Amino acid sequence: MGVKIAVAEERQKIFDAINGVLFTSFNKILTLKKVTKLIVPRLADYCRIAVVNDRNEIRELAVNHTNPKHVTLVTELYDNYKNLHKVQYGIAQILKSGKPEIISKIDKTVLSTIKNPKLLQIVKKVGLKSYIGIPLIARHKVIGAITFSSIKPDRFYEKDDLLFLKEVGKRIALALDNANLYEQAILANKQAQIEKERLEIVQNAVSLETTYRKQIEHNLKFLAEASKVLSSSLDYQTTLNSIASLAVPKIADWCGIDILDEQGELQQVAVAHKDPKKVQWAKEFRKSEPIDLTAPTGLPNVLRTGKSEIYPLITDEMLVMSAKTPERLQLMSSLGIASVMIVPLFAHRKPIGGITFVTSETRRRYNKSDLAMAEELASRISLAIENARLYKGSQDAINLRDDFISVASHELKTPVTSVKIFTQVLQQHAQQIGDQKAVKYLQKMDTQLNKLTDLIFNLLNISKIQAGRMEYKEKMFDFDQMVKDVVDVLGQSVRHKLIIEGSINQKIYGDEDRLGQVLSNLVSNAIKYSPNAEKVLIKLSSLNDKIIVAVQDFGIGIGVSHLDKIFERFYRIYADKTFPGLGIGLYISSEIVKRHNGDLWVESDPGKGSTFYFSLPISRKEK
Ligand code: ADP
DSSP states (O other): OOOOSSSSHHHHHHHHHHHHHHHOSOOHHHHHHHHHHHHHHOOEEEEEEEEEEEEEEEEEEEEEEESHHHHHHHHHHHHHTTTTTTTOSHHHHHHHHHHEEEEEEHHHHHTOOOOHHHHHHHHHHHHHOOEEEEEEETTTEEEEEEEEOOOOOTTTOOOOHHHHHHHHHHHHHHHHHHHHHHHHHHHHHHHHHHHHHHHHHHHHHHHHHHHHHHHHHHHHHHHHHHHHHHHSSOHHHHHHHHHHHHHHTTSSSEEEEEOOOOOEEEEOOOEESTTTTTHHHHHHHHHHSSSTOOOSSSHHHHHOOOOOOOESSSHHHHHHHHSSHHHHHHHHHHHOOSSSEEEEEEEETTEEEEEEEESSSSSSOOOOHHHHHHHHHHHHHHHHHHHHHHHHHHHHHHHHHHHHHHHHHHHHHHHHHHHHHHHHHHHHHHHHHHHHHHHHHHHHHHHHHHHHHHHHHHHHHHHHHHOOOOOOOOOOEEEHHHHHHHHHHHHOSSEEEEEEEOOOOSSEEEEEHHHHHHHHHHHHHHHTTTTTSSEEEEEEETTEEEEEEEEESSSSOOOOGTTGGGGGGGSSOOSSSOOOOOSSSHHHHHHHHHTTOEEEEEEETTTTTEEEEEEEESSSOOO
């Protein structure tokens, strides 16, 4: 029988003390260290507490020894012991079996069972006398173990010690389980927090992406609308005004377009503000101080470098820095400038101006995607400006040509008419004196003068049509007779047989001379473009309320690609001298027919011949 490790009263005290320590904190290591300090030396000389996790990994949480120097030794003992496969005692064994152990007296018999010499050496060195090991069980699960060892020569553990220490073990197990649950709760809480944060991040990203996508969609829609506006007109002043008005308020609160004029000065060609009253202010803002083209930033810099500028947020300091006078600062602040983009406009790859986009609310700030859209818009505007300039150039050239034709034909008309009169006078004179040679030459001269007069007459017609000044003398006339007269005149000087087929047999309302001019043009062309043919057919017919005239030749014909175009001014299929002409006959003819509410068209078989048709309404009276 050994010495009782403590009397009942003292046991209760120790138990209460342990209890007190156990449930004051959830820090397992700190608490258990305190517990081992209460146990050593009152209940044991050496005490260790270890826990095991779900993966069967054992972790020592606390150890205490009456002689602190021995802690290393006993740790070594433990390390050696736990590695032995066939251990009979100790933490590993308890964790495996879940059963308490007691060796009341470690005597020679016990020592003789230790086969490992090193272990034996340590046990002897430590001087182990008695031992108890208790499993720590919580909710039917072994979660750890506690061992009590005695090195006092007269302290041997007995059964009632075991019972008491089991109680102590129960309390420790409960406290450990509590701490574990607490840890798990904390961990779960943390996890939940992390999950929540992660969710928030994802939600933010999604909403950011949605906003971004919406913004891109919005920008693309704007671009499409702007492109429509750009292609709607070739007058770029109108177009640019429409673009500025379209930009506000869709992508800006204020938009201005500036273009360098011929003198190299920047002119504000368009401006729009979401508050119409402020448009005037914006104009004044520009007028109040002409743009300094040498300024290091802003529109002058964009013009110099051909590169855009973006200011996502204009701060008050920036405004103060850029405003030169207090009045200007006042004007700028009243216009509201929060975010700015300036993008260049180009012509022939050279910067010729810029568009400025301004938002007046800090909430709406320009970003890279806005800048990309603005640059795309600028490149489309540049193209439109270039097109408009080219168009204006060609339009100017056409006007110049038309003016020239008008003046030249007018100036030619009088002298040619005089020459023609004098030729006829000379012709009569030559006839009277019987100079047949002179008569012959003068006749040839008269024929050439007729051609010249026709030409001048046609050129004059062109000018008149252009100016809307072509005169028509309309009345009822005998259409068949008119056709016969025209064909007779033309037939006198050609090799081709001109054959009239069918008849109209009624009077038609219209300008006899002009309609005769149309027929003359068609028959002349039929003769001209069928050099190897024998005949030209002129077919007259009526259909419902229309008369139809067809002029058919058996000549070179017309390729499909030219069919629409031959009625345009100055359009000629053969620009060489094979077939001389100006390309105006069909244009004038179609204008005359149109004025009579009729139609002029052609059918052709290249290499076989063409048929030109014109139809006129029969019942047409005064327009
Ligand atoms: P021009 O005959 O003086 O060139 P037009 O206006 O009368 O001018 O005709 C325009 C063009 O249409 C001509 O240059 C010619 O190429 C083509 N064309 C007109 N009539 C015929 C035809 N009967 N056969 C073939 N080509 C024709």
